[in-house]
Amino acid sequence: MKKGVAVIECVQEIPCNPCVAICPFQAISMDGINGIPIVDFNKCTGCKQCVSICPGLAIFIIKTKDNKAHITIPYEFLPVPAKGDIVTALDREGKERGEGKVIQILKRGKTSVITIEADKKLAMNIRNIKV
């Protein structure tokens, strides 16, 4: 996870494949339009394109650096935080798990793609923020 890779939390066979189409490195594969997306972690560079396009807001980028994790989430609420802000990190049940520092904000249309730096232990738990 040192370079950052996409983790796709889409586990059902739903007719949807924009992640496959948008990946510049063809790192995401899918069996037909209903298949479950599979990431080839060798090809994935963590570029975040798929995070911004996924209609289910189900793709995250996880990168580890020393004892920190950089977690990138899609975000479609207001207010949008600013770079440097400290936000509350939430897990998949919306429970507060600690703090995160906003280190990058990108945008595709109305979707913000926000990267926060948080405790490495929470890399596979944090999936949302509270501003």
Place this chain on the structure above:
Amino acid sequence: MRIINHPIIDFEKRKKLHFNFNNKKITAYDTDSIASALHAAGVKVFSHSLHHKRARGFFCGIGKCSSCFMTVDEIPNVRSCITPVQENMDVHQQEIAGTLPKKPFTRLQKKDINMEVVVVGSGPAGMMAALTAVKQGASVLLLDENYRVGGQLIKQSHKFFGSQEEKAGIRGIDIATELQKEITNHKHIEVMLSTSLFGCYQNNSTYELMAIQRHDTNQQLIAIHSKALIFCCGAMENMFAFPNNDLPGVYGAGGVQTLMNVHGVMPGNKVIMIGAGNVGLIVSYQLLQAGVEVDRVVEAMPTIGGYHVHAAKLRRCGVPIQTSHTIKEALGKDKVEGAIIAAVDKCFTPLPGTEEKVTCDTICIAVGLTPSIRLLEQLGVNTEYIPEAGGTVAIHDANMQTSAPGIYVAGDSSGIEEASTAMIEGELAGCSAAAALGYSNHAKEMQQRCKDSLKQLRSGPFGETARRCKDKIACCCEGGMMH
């Protein structure tokens, strides 16, 4: 109750205006319907029931349920949810049926229109049907009861699923804008809005459709003559029975979505969502985006019916989804003030001792849709009750033609499904209708492409209901019977 800043939708460009309600001046915006303006002004009681004088309010928000009737500029029974607010409009609550104005308000002189293809309903199916037929060379009339084209697309602020061809990753509202622009730019598509079709007749090989177009306080009677009709009338939100389900504040999920995403009005401050199908899950998320608190989602089935990615988005915001639970009753005097939620057993019977009293001001109903086929029934086409379709539907062949030659159906009114399949069915119906009139350039390839796309979209586990629905329709088409 106005949404000022929204993460997805821009409400800044609206202009203020004023109208009168029960002789009181109300401030509104040019983006309002009468119903949304009243809602924003805190008016939730729209009328009272006939005998017990129970307070009644808004429900479906799309002109189908008649809960929002008001007298507007002396004309009674106006659907305030699909009537745009205008400066100095005079709106009155009406009790019972309202009374007719003394002065004449209808231009009884009937206007006759002849058109090659008539598309009824301008939602995703209707817009695609109209665009496809016109591109094949036919002249097209596109009708809608509402004052805007786009049907349900104009409130879908989320990104669509599907494939690139079906505009995956693009928001429904942006698809609507794109299609609307295309329609406006086509000189051979005539669009008639605020037009209600009330009678459909057959005159030898031509169909005659009677309609009323509402122009402010004047109504124009119109007779439309055509040989090819495409019905894309969509569907209507279901209600289900529980004590006090008629209180103002009990709204259909689509109605809530209309208030928020079309008119920029918050439906309430704290919502309980009934139904964890895709509509319930998506609208719950959109409520959060609009700044409304969602207390919980309640689902009678033991599992979540919608996509788990939609459920996950809600869960990571801390919204509980209670499966095997139901609403036992709504609480409140003239409006929703709370609800009793209870666990249910396998037969959906509430389990005694599990009741929980919850405070809320809005109860949102997302328990399914029923196809709208009244106009098709008037024409006497073959219909059948098919549970997988959501109710009674018109039987159609693989090219979307009903049992009557020249009459086609597409979208939710041919079986409850998705916007993506509605658009493809619309394209298929538009192509077939034009081809039957002689505009058949590459029609067979287009029809096959549509059928292949539909098959692919319906091929996964979530497509099972649609596959069974369409299989049963095909079976009825070939003379099979449902019983």
